[in-house]
Each structure stands twice: as C-alpha cells, then as structure tokens.
Amino acid sequence: MRDAGIAAEVVMAENGLSSQSLLEEMLEAANLGDALERVNQNKGSAGIDGMTVEELPEYLAQNWSEIKAALLVGKYKPKPVKRVAIPKPNGGMRQLGIPTVLDRFIQQFVMQTLQKYLDQTFSENSYGFRPRRSAHQAVIRAQEYVRSGLQYVVDIDLEKFFDNVNHDILMERLARRIADKRVLKLIRAYLKAGVMENGLVSASEAGTPQGGPLSPLLSNVLLDELDQELEKRGHKFVRYADDCNIYVSSEKAGNRVMNNVTRFLWERLKLKVNSQKSKVDRPWVRKFLGFSFTRREGNKRRISPEAIKRFRERIRRLTSRKRSDTLEQIIVEVGRYLKGWLGYFRLCETPSVLIKLNAWVRRKLRCLVWKRWKNSENRFSKLKALGLSVLLAQEGAGNGSCGPWRMSKNPSIHKALSVKYFDQLGLPRLCPN
Numbered sequence: 478m479r480d481a482g483i484a485a486e487v488v489m490a491e492n493g494l495s496s497q498s499l500l501e502e503m504l505e506a507a508n509l510g511d512a513l514e515r516v517n518q519n520k521g522s523a524g525i526d527g528m529t530v531e532e533l534p535e536y537l538a539q540n541w542s543e544i545k546a547a548l549l550v551g552k553y554k555p556k557p558v559k560r561v562a563i564p565k566p567n568g569g570m571r572q573l574g575i576p577t578v579l580d581r582f583i584q585q586f587v588m589q590t591l592q593k594y595l596d597q598t599f600s601e602n603s604y605g606f607r608p609r610r611s612a613h614q615a616v617i618r619a620q621e622y623v624r625s626g627l628q629y630v631v632d633i634d635l636e637k638f639f640d641n642v643n644h645d646i647l648m649e650r651l652a653r654r655i656a657d658k659r660v661l662k663l664i665r666a667y668l669k670a671g672v673m674e675n676g677l678v679s680a681s682e683a684g685t686p687q688g689g690p691l692s693p694l695l696s697n698v699l700l701d702e703l704d705q706e707l708e709k710r711g712h713k714f715v716r717y718a719d720d721c722n723i724y725v726s727s728e729k730a731g732n733r734v735m736n737n738v739t740r741f742l743w744e745r746l747k748l749k750v751n752s753q754k755s756k757v758d759r760p761w762v763r764k765f766l767g768f769s770f771t772r773r774e775g776n777k778r779r780i781s782p783e784a785i786k787r788f789r790e791r792i793r794r795l796t797s798r799k800r801s802d803t804l805e806q807i808i809v810e811v812g813r814y815l816k817g818w819l820g821y822f823r824l825c826e827t828p829s830v831l832i833k834l835n836a837w838v839r840r841k842l843r844c845l846v847w848k849r850w851k852n853s854e855n856r857f858s859k860l861k862a863l864g865l866s867v868l869l870a871q872e873g874a875g876n877g878s879c880g881p882w883r884m885s886k887n888p889s890i891h892k893a894l895s896v897k898y899f900d901q902l903g904l905p906r907l908c909p910n
Contacts, residue, residue, distance in 0.1 A: 494595075500660050504548070511589060521581070525558075532578075533578045553666070557671035557673045558580075558670060576688065592608070599704070603700075629760075630760045632765070636751040638696070639684055641747075647698065648664070697718075722765050738750070769781045780822050780827075792838055804842075843894045846894060856874040857874035859893075860873050863893040863898070
C-alpha cells in the first residue's frame with residue numbers, strides 16, 4: 478500500500494520534479510537527440526502544416542534557437558492537431574489528433590524527462606504505456622489472480638476516456654508533482670491547442686487527444702489516483718491504460734466494488750464508467766486485452782471470441798475473391814498479418830484454436846485459387862501441373878457444380894494445394910500442425 482502524500486514528497490525531493498529548472502533538463506542535447514530519433518522511428522503522417530518527419534531536421538537546424546527561446550520564456554504556442562478517424566476493432570470510429578511533427582518532437586522530449594521521474598511513482602498494477610511493461614505482463618498478472626481463487630472480475634470500461642479528461646483536474650494533479658511552472662504551462666497549452674477538422678479549428682475544452690507522445694503519460698498521471706485508491710482498499714487489480722479489471726471472490730463483492738469505483742471515478746476525477754460495457758462477471762466470460770481464460774484446466778489463457786472474430790474478418794478481406802492481386806502478393810499480405818497477430822497472441826495456452834485457424838486460413842486461400850482457375854479445363858491443367866494423377870485431376874476438375882468453399886475441402890484440391898504448397902509460397906503457420 479502506498480501513501481500518496483509521502484510518495485509525492487519523496488519524489489519531489491529526490492528527482493528533478495521539484496526543480497525550477499526542469500525545462501532546462503528537458504532541453505539538454507542528449508534528450509533532444511533521443512526525441513528526434515524516436516520521432517523519426519515512429520514516422521507518422523504530417524500535421525496541419527504539412528511538414529513531414531523527413532523535413533523536421535532541416536527545419537530545426539534553421540529555427541531551433543527561436544523555438545527554444547519561446548519555450549524558455551513560456552511563450553511557445555502549439556498548433557492545433559489534425560483530426561483523423563480510424564475504425565475501432567469492435568465497430569465505430571476512434572478520433573485521433575495528429576500533432577505537427579514539430580509538436581510531436583517537443584512532446585516527445587517533454588515526455589521522456591517526465592517519464593523518467595514519474596514512472597517510478599506509478600503502481601505495480603499499472604502496465605499500459607510504461608517502459609519495460611507490456612500487455613502480456615498484464616494478462617499474466619490477471620491470470621495469477623484468477624488462479625488464486627478470485628473467480629469474479631469487475632471489468633471497468635471508461636466512457637470515451639481520452640475525450641473526457643478534465644483539464645483542470647489533470648493540471649492540478651500535475652502541479653502536485655511538477656514545480657517548474659513553465660512545464661505546466663506548456664502542457665496546458667497542448668491540452669488547449671484545439672483541433673482542426675475540415676479546415677475549421679475548434680477549441681479543446683476537455684480530453685487528451687490520442688496521437689501525441691504526451692497523452693499516454695498524462696493518462697497514467699490521472700488514473701494513478703484510481704490505482705492508489707484501489708491499493709488503499711486492498712483490491713487485487715490490473716490496469717492497462719483505461720482498461721481496468723478488479724478481481725474479487727464473489728458476485729456480491731464485485732457489485733459493491735463496481736458501485737464504489739464508479740462513484741469514486743466521477744466524484745474525484747469526473748470520469749464516467751460505461752455502464753453498457755462494464756460488468757461484474759466470471760473471468761472466462763469477459764475479455765481482457767484480447768484474451769480470456771478457460772473455466773477449467775487451470776484457467777489457461779485463451780484468445781477471446783471477439784479477437785478470433787476480428788481475425789476471421791481481416792483474413793476474409795485479405796483473401797476476397799474480388800481482389801486482382803496475384804496469389805503471391807496476397808500471401809505476402811496475409812503472412813504479414815499472421816506474423817503480427819501471432820506475435821501478440823503467442824501467449825495463448827490453448828493451441829487447438831490455432832490449429833483450427835491455421836486450417837481455415839489455408840482453406841480460404843484454396844477457395845480463392847479454385848475460383849480463379851474458372852473452368853474445368855483450366856482446373857484440370859492446374860491440378861495436373863501440381864502433381865496430381867489424371868484420375869485425381871479429373872475428379873477435382875469435374876466438380877463444377879460445387880461452390881468454391883465446398884471444393885476447397887475436396888481431397889484432390891487439398892492434396893494439390895497442400896500445407897507444403899503454401900509453405901513453399903511463404904505462408905507462415907500459426908502453429909506447427
């Protein structure tokens with residue numbers, strides 16, 4: 478358990494947050510170099526001024542002295558962010574705010590210095606947007622709580638968290654930790670920078686726009702107060718950004734915790750809990766960061782049904798019969814997606830689902846190939862070229878009345894377009910089978 482007041486005093490005394498020269502520390506050459514390198518690595522699109530990441534170094538070489546001077550006297554004014562909407566995995570659109578590359582650079586070097594000091598004050602139960610911490614670690618910690626006998630979860634989803642952060646409350650929490658008023662003024666300027674959409678700029682009265690380097694750290698500063706409260710009450714919980722799961726021993730306890738936390742979040746932080754998405758339930762019914770758990774067999778980590786649904790939808794788009802790309806090009810795209818997907822879901826402890834998805838992906842590709850062969854004569858020729866006997870090739874090619882999906886399971890097609898065939902084309906496997 479932590480004492481927030483004592484912790485804050487220790488941090489202010491022992492690390493540079495109590496210094497009135499914190500901004501000068503942020504502007505040290507090494508920190509600036511690291512920030513510029515990170516902005517280059519992250520790439521990203523241009524902001525409202527059209528400047529690209531590649532153009533930033535030359536711009537800084539010509540204008541840095543004036544920019545630095547404005548920062549030091551507290552007169553730098555960030556540009557509004559560019560509004561960009563991207564689809565959410567579960568439907569709907571997520572609004573991102575893309576800062577200019579110059580503002581991304583400034584936010585980056587501010588974030589790096591603040592994170593160095595602030596991260597050590599955050600809860601051990603917080604895993605999102607922190608160095609040397611990951612979603613996988615959060616899922617494993619959640620599994621440990623479930624295995625310990627806490628068989629109910631209070632699954633809390635905050636309603637449009639990044640859009641609804643109260644600026645005054647956030648700045649007050651930052652002011653408890655940061656003494657350099659120039660840094661506080663700069664952060665507030667970014668919160669108030671505004672949003673440009675369709676050529677019009679609107680003011681930012683609340684929220685920390687997703688898309689800038691500083692927003693994730695600010696979200697952790699605000700939600701650290703929730704972490705402190707949960708620890709004070711002795712709860713077992715895992716938080717990843719605005720996704721918080723609290724593990725309890727009974728449904729009754731879960732309902733009590735849900736009510737208390739909902740009230741705390743609104744009264745203290747002016748944050749609303751999404752009543753439609755938040756629930757007290759069994760851990761194997763809910764999902765957490767794309768994973769769930771089995772009810773028996775040691776509460777193994779499994780891929781959530783929602784994540785599997787999104788996987789299938791993506792593969793269907795990539796293997797659409799309407800595409801004009803070559804099979805090789807499609808397999809490159811499918812392979813890239815499979816590698817990234819497996820890189821995250823390798824934590825799965827139920828390989829049977831990977832075996833099924835492996836077979837399903839190959840069947841989708843067989844279906845695509847069969848459709849492209851178009852007629853019996855061409856299909857017979859292709860099957861022969863792939864090493865089938867005349868009899869098997871005729872058997873496969875002669876089933877013109879069957880649809881592509883049914884034919885993708887035909888033994889002749891399966892033998893010609895085998896696992897080895899797709900291996901040779903470079904299609905990755907989700908598992909050895």
